[in-house]
Amino acid sequence: MAYWKDYYTPTTVEEAVAILARYEGKACMIGGGTDLLLEIQQGHRPKMDALVDPTRIEGLQEIVEEDGFLVIGAGVTHTTIVNDERVRSRGTCLVESCGVIGGPQVRNVATLAGNIAHALPAGDGTIGTLALGGEIQVAGPDGIHWFPMEETFIGPGKSTVDAKQMMIARIRFRPTGDQEGSAFRRVMRPQGIALPMIGMAARVQLQGDVIESCRIAIGPASKVPFLAVETMKFLAGQPPTSDTFAKAAEVALEEVQLRTSPHRASAEYREEMIRVQLPKTVAKAVERAQSGQAVPEGVGA
Amino acid sequence: MSLLKLTVNGKPVEVDVPESRYLAEVLRYDLGLTGTKIGCNESECGICSVIVNGRPVNSCIYPAFKAQGADVTTIEGLDKEGQLHPVQQAFLDHGAVQCGFCTPGLIMTAKALLDDKKAAGERVSEADVKVALKDTYCRCTGYQSVINAILQASGEDVKPYIPETKTPHRTVGRALANPDSLAKITGRAMYTDDFCFPGMLVGRTKRAGLAHARIRSIDTSAAEALPGVVAVLTHKDVPGRKNHGLVSVDWPALCYDKVRYAGDAVAVVAAESEDVAAEALELIQVDYEPLPVVNDALQAAQPDAPIVHEERPDGNLLKHIKVRKGSIDQGFADADVIVEKTYRTPMTEQMFLEPECSIGVPKGYNPESFGGRVDPKAERGIHFQHDKTTIYCGTQIPYLDRDQTAAALGVANEDIRIVAALMGGGFGGKEDIAAQIHVALLAERTGRPVKMLYTRAESLLFHPKRHATVIRIKTGAKRDGRLTAVEAELYGDGGAYASLSEKVMTRATTHASGPYEVPHVVVDCYAMYTNNTPCGAFRGFGVTQSCYAVESNMDLVAEELGMDPIEFRRVNALDVGGTTCTGQVMRESVGLKECIDWLEKDMRAHHEENGTPFQWSWADGTKRYAWGIGIGYKNTGLGGGAPDKASAIVEAWVEDGKAIAEVRTSSAEMGQGLPAVLAACASEELGLPYEQVRVLLGDTDHCPDGGPTTASRQTYVSGNAARLAAKQLRLILATAAANKLGHSAGELEFADGHIVCNGSRASIADAIQWAQESGQSTKIEHEYWAPKTQPLGTGGDMHVAFGFGAQAALVEIDSETAEIKVKKIIGANDVGRAINPLTLEGQIEGGIIMCLGNTLTEHFVTDQGAPWTDVMARYKMPSIKHTPKIISRIVEHETADGPFGAKGIGELSSIPTTPAITNAIYNAVGVRVYSVPVDQDSLLMAMKAGEKECLMGWGDFEPVPSVPDRILVSAEG
CATH class of the missing domain: 3.30.465.10 (Uridine Diphospho-n-acetylenolpyruvylglucosamine Reductase; domain 3)
Structure with missing residues (x-):
């Protein structure tokens, strides 16, 4: 089946943008296509006249x-x-x-x-x-x-x-530097679509015995990929203790908008996972910041 | 069209193709490299993997022009000058090849891993294999053999895992590769979509999309007017019988009055291209009057439910099946402990990796009139004559495909020929008619070959699935542990058409008191019509569902009694002399207690290895561990009074000075290893080396009827037919040789391709020639009839034999997330006799993993007749990362009439896994799961709340109905 007509592999950014302009909305960028092409095939997006592949x-x-x-x-x-x-x-x-x-x-x-x-x-x-x-x-x-x-x-x-x-x-x-570390965790279920029940990442900057600053992203926790600003504010200046991490999870629960996604996760489960996983995620980032060592975990899991 | 330049398997190629091509399409259809298979077209199953510039990619979703200038390696590029690549060799050695459809993908992904690791100078670990193959699925093997094979190919010292069995005969009892495995690991094996006939059209089906509606009118005029459309057919174009069906003839080939499920076929199109065919479907206008939908079996039984088939006398009741033994009131009066619970199982999907494909070739077809010829490269001696309407397809029942197609076309059965191509899995899902009738109609209308390849989405929508069930079961026992009574009530969702519902739900019913001696039994089963996808055969055939309920209740009763679950089962296990709930007295071949003994031994051994005393459950940090067990049994053969027979031809001839024997029967190979069994049976009887026996299956003009490949019956019936035909052939050869050698025929011994007696010796090839010279035919056909069985309700032998099995599962549950891992499965199976321990082990491991999927991952979710599970990405089957360590024990209590004592094994291991796992979950966290697949979300909530019951499975819309007021029809006398 033909889901597009022309396939472009431009060699400059300008050329790619020019092709898009030429097709006036009938062309779109494609990365690996592992989401985009499925959405077109399954009728969730319209067929395209052209695909523009930036990989060259x-x-x-x-x-x-x-x-x-x-x-x-x-x-x-x-x-x-x-x-x-x-x-x-x-x-x-x-x-x-x-x-x-x-x-x-x-x-x-x-x-x-x-x-x-x-x-x-x-x-x-x-x-x-x-x-x-x-x-x-x-x-x-x-x-x-x-x-x-x-x-x-x-x-x-x-x-x-x-x-x-x-x-x-x-x-x-900006890559993490001295006294800085990051970590990601997610919880999956073995059924249904391969999207996480919930996932989260943290980047932590320590200053001696306190957390100087921190960035925390959680998804799905809103209509968009969610930056947990209140939790970040709360953590700044706190000592990196398990008590702090547990409190951070409670702060996060105040600011996220969790919903039940049919056949994926209930809001209650997601809430519980933030309570369980957020402290672990921050703790891991802190541990990496303290040790200066970071070995990625769970790759390919 | 644009020029695409690639280097494929070391050779530069240039093709002028549309830029919309995917790489898999270019490889398969433009370059003829059909070894690369397409399983899903959605980057989900990984079996289309090829290596592009050193990295494996899913070629089904890889735009071909993205690969411009790239170096591409496919399965065809691995073996060099007859020398297999180490991964290919290892797959052969380990029996990691079953249906073979996913095999090229597994091998290519594995090769990429090995190349990477070699370049890095690193060893390959099991963990590496699980990461690399995480999204490359296999539905047959269960992955343990795949892991072992890849480790061996990487240079590790890993031997094939072959459980201990009795001392082998010459061939029977030996671990030998399936005869067709070599073609499968090299990409030469031909499945239906790999065939291409000159002048071939693309066929497509217009599906209802509505679960229940009356058809007011169908207008095909716009579709017919579309350039490139050659034919559009509706029910008016079905000249013969309008309906088909394996048991009840209630399924329209093309709907005429109503549509009864979303996958119903309303019209079919043949067109010059896929794009035109797709456009034509859009142009077909069907005017529907929507009708209220029957959502599930319980609703179907309500007096005010909408009726699916108005012409039926019993409303939506498809079949009421009863088992009666003893006096149920007496049984419960005798009981000290009674447990009554309700369980639910979902509709599940076979997810064979090869979507359905059929090719119809019209009578008198001549490829030369389309400027071509038929590519003769197909293996297995297929004869490409087309003097009658011919259908190439993957099918579990070639002769019934033939007969049903003939009825629809209004011609004699003999006017249709079915040629069974290799099948990429079936598991019960390829028993009913798919596109066979449609392609035959289209081919005869257009005078051209027509291919219908279902997309994965269409396959999911269309084909019959495993029945969703609600099972109430009440179990009574005395304080000493003896069972006194079982009362059960089952509701099965049969979907829109009968398919095999009656048979499947009968099996669920007759196995609903478990493989135990129970004096008083009442079981009532109601198979119901609904507006869901029809439900039919799926490995386990109803017993997978009832075993879950039976064995969950067994653990509950054991707990009430304060008895060890193993001891409780041992006390009640059937043995020789025992009587099943249908009144069958077991006279032989009941190895159940030995299976139970193995569980106990191996669970204890697990702890001894770790230096700890045996315990059912323990904790380590946030992790909870526990064992759970499940016991099951499964009939061999059709039983219930159905005539059960199979025919086979064994023909011998001399080729290049060597004796060759060929077994021919229209039985189906779908990855279960039937050719290995048939070849072993013939080899054993003829004393001919296994390699000199060929097998041709499923060509209705060349192979006699082996009957349906279902009910774990082919080893028994076709195995016997092949064995007995070979035995007669041997007698002919012995007579011919006796004359020449001057001995009596009875003195001669056949072994290793020779006939010997007191120092005289001749080759079997010589004997074949002598027989032929004396005017004897060396082609023998034997029709084997299984021992007579009795219909349900009449007592006596309902089945010729039963396989018995016991499994223990070790689970790990994260107490914070309720994530579940199965760490180990111990499976002990009484198989009668292991004809081939290698292919047998493949069946056992594959069955276990499939049933693990039934427990933890699989649910075909549908709501008001609209499937939520509309793509493979929404239906997870177990991947390699789910594979636990499997310990397999073979128990061989031979059955007198089985070939060499063998019983059926195809389904047995796919039955007790579910309760073994759910019982382990209960033992680990104290929550019993009443609906599968286990939902970690609901399980965690139950754990947090301190509840003992989890009533929601994943994909469920409401909790399991409580006992007993939601059950609608009470048991009657």
């Missing part, structure tokens, strides 16, 4: 260090991220979140840019990137601009990055 754009196939950031190109697959020593040690929660998506065959083609563009509230890689303070570089009719990623989410599966006009060219975050 020069410079976007790799992870580079630039201006104090780790910069991940649009063509970088989950496998590349999971295997990258820099991300493993200094963006650990991203490796842990990208490492649980699908099996190797999916991770070998699916891109982080595609995951973020999909804007699912519980997208694993999205949650990991959000906790790290990720920014995305969007190229489109208005040129190329960087945005904090949380500013681009507008609803479940909806983002200001319109894949029919724009592309996410790069993703970047």
Whole structure:
């Protein structure tokens, strides 16, 4: 069956954006296609006249260090991220979140840019990137601009990055440094769709015996990938103790909007998982910050 | 069209194809590399995996032009000059090949892992294998053999896991690869979609989409006018019988008055391309009057329920099945302890990895008139003549496909030929008619071959599933542990058409007091019509459902009695001399107590290895551990008075100086290993090496009828037919050789391809020639009749034999999340006699994992007749990461009439796993699960609340009905 007509593999960002413009809404960006093509096949999205694949754009196939950031190109697959020593040690929660998506065959083609563009509230890689303070570089009719990623989410599966006009060219975050660590955890069920019942990531900066600052992302906990701002505020300045972590979970429960998703998870279960898993996630990030050692866990699980 | 350049298996290729192609399509249909299989087309099952620039990818969802310039390796690129790749060899050695459909994907994914690890200079661990193959599914093996094979291929010293069995005969009892395994591991094996005939059209089916509606009119004019559409057919174009059905003829080939489930077929289209066919379906206008929907079996039994089949006298009641033994009142009066509970099981899906495919070829078809010829590369000696309407398909019942198609076409049975292609799994789901009638109608209308390949979504929507059941069961026992009474009431959701409901629910009913000596039994089962997908055969055939209820209650009673669950079962286990609930006296072959003994021994051994005393449950941090057990049994053969027979031909000839024997029967191989059994039976009788015996299955013009491949019957009936035909052939050869060698025929010994007697020696090849020279035919057909059985309700032998099995499950539950892991399964099975321990073990492990799925992962969710489970991504079957360590024990209490003592094994291991796991969950966390698959969400909530019952399974919309007021029809006398 034909679900699109033309398949483009441009070699520059400008060319990709120009192709999108030429098709006037009848073309869209494709990452690995492991979500997008299924949605088209299953009738959840319209068929396209053209697909624009960024995986041959020069410079976007790799992870580079630039201006104090780790910069991940649009063509970088989950496998590349999971295997990258820099991300493993200094963006650990991203490796842990990208490492649980699908099996190797999916991770070998699916891109982080595609995951973020999909804007699912519980997208694993999205949650990991959000906790790290990720920014995305969007190229489109208005040129190329960087945005904090949380500013681009507008609803479940909806983002200001319109894949029919724009592309996410790069993703970047400041790697964790001295006294800093990150961690990701999620809870799955063995039935139904392969989306987490709930997933969460934390990035923690210690200053001696206290948590100086912290970023926490949770999904699904809102209509968009959720940054737990109140919990982050609460944790800043607290000692990294189990009591603090338990209280943080209670703060998080005040600010999240949990709902029951049929055949996936009840709001009550999600609430309980935040109570159980959030302290563990923060504790793991703290442990990594204290030890300066980070070995990603659960990759491929 | 655009030029795509690739390097495939080391060779540069260029093809001019549309840019909308997926890589799998280019490989299969443009390059003819059909070894790469498509299981789901949704990047879910992983069996289409090929290696692109060193990394495995799902080729079904990989845009071909994304691979422009890439290096692609497929299964066809692995063996070099007849030398198998180590992974291929290991799969062969370990019996990690069953239906073979997923095999190329498993092998390619494994190869990529091994290449990676080799490049990194690292060893491969079991954990590595589980990560690499996490999303590459197999529905047959249960993965243990796959893991072992990959470890062996990586250089680890891992031997095939073959349980101990009796001393083998010459061939019978030996672990030998299935004869068709080599073709499957190299990608040469031909499944239906791998066939391509010149001039072939694409067929598609217009499905109802509505669960219940009256058809006011069907307008096909717009579809017919679409360029590229060659034919559009509706019920008016069915010249013969409008309905089909294996037991009741109630299923319309194309609906005429009503549609009764969302998957009902209303029209079929043949077109020049897939895109045109899809567009044509959209153009078919059906005017429906929607009708109220019957949602489940309990609703169907309500007096005011909408009626699914108005013409039936009993409303929605498809069948009321009864078992009566002794006096139930007396039984409960004798009881010191009585437990009564209600359990629920969901509709589940076979999820064979090969979606249904049928090709119809019209009578008199000549490929040359379409400028081509038929590619002769197909294996297994298929004859490509088309002097009659011919249907190529994967099927469990070739002869009934033939007869049902003939009836629809209004022609004689002999005017139709079915050619069974290899089948990528069946598990019961390929017994009913799929597209066989449709492609035959379309082929004859258009004069061209027509292929109908169902998408995964269509396969899920269309085919019969395992019955959802609600089972109330009341069990009584005396203080000393002896069972006094079982009363059970079962409701089975048969869906829209009868399919095999009556048979399946009969099995659920007759097995509903368990393999125990129970003096007083009353069981009533109500199979109901609803507007759900029809339910029919699925490995376990109803017994999987009732065993869950029986064995859960057994543990509850044991607890009430304060008795050890093993001891409680041992006290009540059937033995020789015992009587089943249908009144069958067991005269032989009851190895149940030995199976139970094995469980106890192996559970204790587990703890001894760890240096701890045996305990049923324990805790470690947040983890809770416990053992649970389940006991089951399963009939071999149709039973119940049904004539049960199979025919086989064994023909011998000389080829390149070697004696060759071929067994032919229209029985089905769907991955269960029948060719290995048939070849072993013939080899044993003829004294011919196993490798010199070939097997041809399922061509109705060349193979006699083996009957349906169901009811764990083929080893018994077709095995006997092959064995007895071979025995007669041997007599002919012995007579011919006796004359030449100057001995009497009775003195001759046949072994290793030779005939010997007192120093004289001749080859079997010589004997074949001598026989043929003397005018004797060396082709023998034997029709084997299984011993007569008695209908239910008349007492006596309802079945020719039973297999018995016992399983213990060790589970780990996270007390904070209620996540469940099964760590170990011990399975002991009385199989009568192991004909081939390697393929037998594959059946056992695969059955266990399938039933683990029944317990923990699988539910075909549907609501008001609208399936929520509409894609594979919404139906998780167990993956390699679910595979526990499996310890398998073979008990061999031979049955007199089985071939070499063998009983059926295909379903037995897929029965007691569910209660073993749910009993273990109860032992671990104190919550009993009354509805499967276990929902960790509800389980956690029950644990937190300190409740002892979990009444919601995953996918359920409401709790299990309470006892007994929600049960609608009370048991009658």
